[in-house]
Amino acid sequence: MGTGEPGMKKRPRTTLAIAVVVIAAGAAAGTSALLVNIFERKAEARTPFFRVVELDEKTVDPAEWGKNFPLQYDSYLRTTDMVRTRFGGSEAMPRTPTEADPRSIVARSKVEDDRRLSRMWAGYAFSVDYRQKRGHAYMLEDQELTRRVTEFQQPGTCLHCHASIVDAYREAGGGDMWAGFEKINQLPYHEARGLVEHPIACLDCHDPKTMQLRVTRPGFLEGIRALKASEGVPDYDPNTMATRQEMRSYVCGQCHVEYYFKGPEKRIVYPWAKGLKIEDILDYYEEEGFTDFVHAETGAKVLKAQHPEFEMWNQGIHARSGVSCTDCHMPYQRVGAMKITDHHVRSPMLNVNRSCQTCHKWSEDELKARVETIQERTVELRGLALDALMDLIDDLKAAKAAGRPDPALEEARALQRRAQMMIDFVESENSAGFHAPQESARILAQAIDSVRKAQRALGKTDAPVVADD
Amino acid sequence: MRTRTWFSILAGLGLGASIGIGGFAFVYARGHSYLQNDPSACANCHVMQGHFDGWLAGSHRSVAGCNDCHTPPGAVSKYVVKAENGFWHSLKFTTGDFHEPIRIRSKNREVTEVACRGCHQDVVDSIDGRHAGVEPTSCVGCHDQVGHLR
Numbered sequence: 001m002g003t004g005e006p007g008m009k010k011r012p013r014t015t016l017a018i019a020v021v022v023i024a025a026g027a028a029a030g031t032s033a034l035l036v037n038i039f040e041r042k043a044e045a046r047t048p049f050f051r052v053v054e055l056d057e058k059t060v061d062p063a064e065w066g067k068n069f070p071l072q073y074d075s076y077l078r079t080t081d082m083v084r085t086r087f088g089g090s091e092a093m094p095r096t097p098t099e100a101d102p103r104s105i106v107a108r109s110k111v112e113d114d115r116r117l118s119r120m121w122a123g124y125a126f127s128v129d130y131r132q133k134r135g136h137a138y139m140l141e142d143q144e145l146t147r148r149v150t151e152f153q154q155p156g157t158c159l160h161c162h163a164s165i166v167d168a169y170r171e172a173g174g175g176d177m178w179a180g181f182e183k184i185n186q187l188p189y190h191e192a193r194g195l196v197e198h199p200i201a202c203l204d205c206h207d208p209k210t211m212q213l214r215v216t217r218p219g220f221l222e223g224i225r226a227l228k229a230s231e232g233v234p235d236y237d238p239n240t241m242a243t244r245q246e247m248r249s250y251v252c253g254q255c256h257v258e259y260y261f262k263g264p265e266k267r268i269v270y271p272w273a274k275g276l277k278i279e280d281i282l283d284y285y286e287e288e289g290f291t292d293f294v295h296a297e298t299g300a301k302v303l304k305a306q307h308p309e310f311e312m313w314n315q316g317i318h319a320r321s322g323v324s325c326t327d328c329h330m331p332y333q334r335v336g337a338m339k340i341t342d343h344h345v346r347s348p349m350l351n352v353n354r355s356c357q358t359c360h361k362w363s364e365d366e367l368k369a370r371v372e373t374i375q376e377r378t379v380e381l382r383g384l385a386l387d388a389l390m391d392l393i394d395d396l397k398a399a400k401a402a403g404r405p406d407p408a409l410e411e412a413r414a415l416q417r418r419a420q421m422m423i424d425f426v427e428s429e430n431s432a433g434f435h436a437p438q439e440s441a442r443i444l445a446q447a448i449d450s451v452r453k454a455q456r457a458l459g460k461t462d463a464p465v466v467a468d469d
Numbered sequence: 470m471r472t473r474t475w476f477s478i479l480a481g482l483g484l485g486a487s488i489g490i491g492g493f494a495f496v497y498a499r500g501h502s503y504l505q506n507d508p509s510a511c512a513n514c515h516v517m518q519g520h521f522d523g524w525l526a527g528s529h530r531s532v533a534g535c536n537d538c539h540t541p542p543g544a545v546s547k548y549v550v551k552a553e554n555g556f557w558h559s560l561k562f563t564t565g566d567f568h569e570p571i572r573i574r575s576k577n578r579e580v581t582e583v584a585c586r587g588c589h590q591d592v593v594d595s596i597d598g599r600h601a602g603v604e605p606t607s608c609v610g611c612h613d614q615v616g617h618l619r
Contacts, residue, residue, distance in 0.1 A: 024482070035493070035498075353569060
């Protein structure tokens with residue numbers, strides 16, 4: 001009927017022609033877009049970075065490095081994040097700024113949360129102010145403003161780990177890093193603070209020419225040399241003798257360790273000459289005759305553990321299996337066709353898929369539950385050990401008050417020193433036991449055993465005076 | 470007649486452009502390599518680089534390539550599986566929307582389980598349950614590092 005009408009015949013053909021054009025254009029556009037995408041990915045794979053600025057040993061400012069490595073720099077900047085995990089991390093706690101401390105946000109106070117801690121450290125700056133750790137970005141600010149530094153005299157040594165300081169060492173030593181290190185150690189904190197500008201920066205762990213990982217901290221270089229010497233390897237230098245995988249832990253071990261300030265020179269020393277286990281470290285301190293402080297209530301000469309993550313990790317299954325700090329705390333991430341290291345250093349509990357699932361095939365919830373089970377158990381044991389220690393402090397105090405002569409208390413005091421260093425070794429270690437679950441439990445059991453022996457040495461707990469009268 | 474000519478030219482141009490650009494994209498993206506058997510083709514798009522490196526370090530590198538374990542036997546089903554996975558891989562990698570670390574889909578795991586038995590049937594015959602309703606034992610559940618060493 002209508003087939004003869006020319007107008008009707010023409011219209012569908014036009015529509016069809018337009019449709020073909022649109023489809024062809026769409027297909028061409030889509031294919032071209034895909035082509036460009038493939039081109040970009042290929043280019044990314046071929047050239048992972050562009051050098052737009054020259055970097056050298058004087059380039060302390062990470063923003064300069066960021067021009068060449070924008071992706072790594074971007075994630076590095078994110079260490080400002082404040083996120084809690086179940087047993088650690090920091091949440092942003094609001095605070096009224098004061099003249100002495102202009103911070104409006106701080107991390108939660110550990111000594112206010114658990115009064116047993118401030119009692120354990122009675123007579124030492126840590127009993128006054130000790131908080132959860134915040135991200136790397138805050139390391140310098142939080143050190144400068146803690147009451148341990150503002151209200152107590154501290155040496156320049158503290159900046160060994162809280163600032164990007166290697167260039168300052170070299171400057172102070174007239175080109176000689178070691179001379180500068182020894183010089184800055186002895187300066188008062190606030191004077192030394194003027195010599196540094198940035199918290200941990202790129203060149204602390206990377207060679208500016210080759211980007212190779214490297215160790216720059218004198219404390220670690222000396223510590224690992226002493227440790228390796230005890231294992232029969234003379235003159236160990238991690239920068240020339242370590243494998244790449246070892247370096248992926250050593251760079252972190254530059255600071256996440258147990259240490260002390262030796263002698264009037266305040267030289268930072270990692271107590272590793274006899275080994276990395278707590279008993280080796282205690283033996284070392286015994287031999288050195290080192291004491292951090294005298295306990296205000298009992299008169300015991302005690303030690304304060306710092307943050308022995310490197311030592312504890314070394315006792316665990318992950319270290320045994322060759323898994324480095326970086327594998328879990330800075331896992332690889334994919335950006336386009338590139339595989340880069342996530343420089344947002346943080347708890348693996350906030351990044352389970354990249355940190356854990358690369359090796360462990362369980363779901364995120366399952367993996368998290370496994371970690372938290374370990375941490376729950378460690379925290380329970382830690383509580384028991386702290387209770388035992390509080391008991392011992394009570395007993396020692398009572399014995400002292402009852403007029404027991406000092407020699408009668410010495411054995412108990414020596415055991416208090418041992419017990420509280422062991423508890424502290426787990427308490428101050430930032431993994432709530434996860435880095436080495438059985439080792440943490442063993443250390444806490446040893447601590448409780450030391451308390452038991454101390455109480456036995458005091459005679460009967462509730463009648464401490466009888467024996468000597 | 471005139472409109473028909475125009476239409477034909479238009480259609481021809483459209484088709485030609487599509488074939489031209491598409492063909493170039495195919496060659497540029499080394500599309501032909503996916504029709505062959507070389508394992509390095511699977512790392513073309515960089516996503517599988519880690520898996521490829523792991524395979525190079527794994528125990529099966531000298532006896533089995535990607536296709537030996539990840540495609541079923543039989544030419545037709547082999548290319549059907551290749552086409553389906555190829556489509557999803559291209560889509561996911563182009564959009565960047567995928568879970569990391571990459572997880573194998575259950576369908577593809579079955580392909581691999583069959584492949585294990587293709588070579589090791591003699592050994593695993595007695596391990597595989599013969600009772601009705603019993604799920605067959607998974608090979609890669611325990612031997613998860615034979616293909617790609619981690």
